[in-house]
Amino acid sequence: MSTPETDWPDALFSSLLEAGIGTVAYVPDAGHARVIALAHEAESITAVPLTTEEEGIGYLAGAWLGGLKGVLLMQSSGVGNCINTLALAAQARFPLLMLVTMRGEWAELNPWQNPAGGAAEESLRLMGVRTWRAERADEVEPLVSGALAMTFAGDMSGAVLLGQRLIGRKLW
Amino acid sequence: MSPAAEALERRAVVRTLLAGREDLAVVTGLGSPSYDTVAAGDHDLNYYLWGAMGSAATVGLGLAIAQPRRPVLVITGDGEQLMGLGALATIAVQRPANLTIAVLDNERYAETGMQRSHTGAGVRIDQVAAACGFAWTAEVRESAGVDQLRARLTAFTGPNLAVCKVEPTDLPRVLPPIDAVYLKHRLRLALGFPPR
Numbered sequence: 001m002s003t004p005e006t007d008w009p010d011a012l013f014s015s016l017l018e019a020g021i022g023t024v025a026y027v028p029d030a031g032h033a034r035v036i037a038l039a040h041e042a043e044s045i046t047a048v049p050l051t052t053e054e055e056g057i058g059y060l061a062g063a064w065l066g067g068l069k070g071v072l073l074m075q076s077s078g079v080g081n082c083i084n085t086l087a088l089a090a091q092a093r094f095p096l097l098m099l100v101t102m103r104g105e106w107a108e109l110n111p112w113q114n115p116a117g118g119a120a121e122e123s124l125r126l127m128g129v130r131t132w133r134a135e136r137a138d139e140v141e142p143l144v145s146g147a148l149a150m151t152f153a154g155d156m157s158g159a160v161l162l163g164q165r166l167i168g169r170k171l172w
Numbered sequence: 173m174s175p176a177a178e179a180l181e182r183r184a185v186v187r188t189l190l191a192g193r194e195d196l197a198v199v200t201g202l203g204s205p206s207y208d209t210v211a212a213g214d215h216d217l218n219y220y221l222w223g224a225m226g227s228a229a230t231v232g233l234g235l236a237i238a239q240p241r242r243p244v245l246v247i248t249g250d251g252e253q254l255m256g257l258g259a260l261a262t263i264a265v266q267r268p269a270n271l272t273i274a275v276l277d278n279e280r281y282a283e284t285g286m287q288r289s290h291t292g293a294g295v296r297i298d299q300v301a302a303a304c305g306f307a308w309t310a311e312v313r314e315s316a317g318v319d320q321l322r323a324r325l326t327a328f329t330g331p332n333l334a335v336c337k338v339e340p341t342d343l344p345r346v347l348p349p350i351d352a353v354y355l356k357h358r359l360r361l362a363l364g365f366p367p368r
Contacts, residue, residue, distance in 0.1 A: 062234025
């Protein structure tokens with residue numbers, strides 16, 4: 001049975017469609033699996049798998065130049081890969097929204113996730129990226145729809161962090 | 173083989189590629205490829221990167237996907253493309269027929285003092301692109317090859333990538349506009365989007 005605890009990826013994806021998002025670039029994460037699958041199924045979306053997260057920043061800049069709106073999906077371990085490339089979005093004021101599923105912040109059993117997980121939000125802010133944080137399922141849709149509105153109206157960089165308690169424990 | 177054996181004059185390569193360009197949109201990598209491109213004539217449909225090294229090809233990919241009926245050319249250098257080798261795999265998966273990448277390969281990092289790059293040690297970026305699945309790739313050392321590349325720009329049979337071996341000259345800089353916001357708006361207005 002679906003519940004608000006499990007429906008948030010569908011609500012998130014609906015927000016993308018309502019905002020006119022036409023392309024979704026991503027490096028896979030288990031927390032994004034449902035949204036990635038929906039992006040590949042949707043006729044109105046060009047889904048673009050990346051080899052590394054910073055490719056998405058250049059890709060979405062070019063898409064915006066050509067009139068196509070998109071978002072970038074990644075796990076917190078990918079934030080560090082983006083740091084220098086974020087200059088492109090900052091310097092040109094390209095609208096950029098990153099949706100970041102968190103690892104290394106709660107009930108994490110792979111300690112290699114902890115350094116990047118602990119530094120992800122502060123790193124984004126240091127690079128001038130506005131951040132919002134969702135810890136509960138009912139927070140996701142309003143935060144994502146609001147972040148979409150602000151980043152595209154304001155030609156600014158933003159990131160919605162989807163907390164590890166929301167995603168759930170990874171069992172080993 | 174060193175580029176001194178047979179190599180092209182980089183600004184002549186860019187002039188040839190951009191002659192009679194019509195609706196071609198151009199993205200340039202930081203450094204010499206940007207100078208070469210503006211030396212051939214600034215244009216509303218040019219987007220010059222001054223940083224974000226490794227991103228020229230991905231910016232070109234986004235523009236090519238957003239504007240599928242418009243030819244898009246990325247003009248970059250060997251060092252810039254080496255920082256974005258993974259992007260070649262990403263582009264090959266999308267297979268944008270309207271996208272061409274021209275790598276001006278002097279086998280050097282000219283901007284920082286002419287240090288040798290990996291291509292000077294034998295790394296073949298065109299063969300990387302071919303292995304990724306680009307529709308057409310080439311290593312070009314003669315002007316006839318540049319003419320063939322020029323014909324590919326508007327053939328819509330890409331993605332294409334050509335490594336153009338160029339002389340390791342240090343030419344006078346011709347600087348493009350540096351304000352990235354201005355360049356963004358200029359290009360979008362030229363494509364017909366309303367002012368922001």
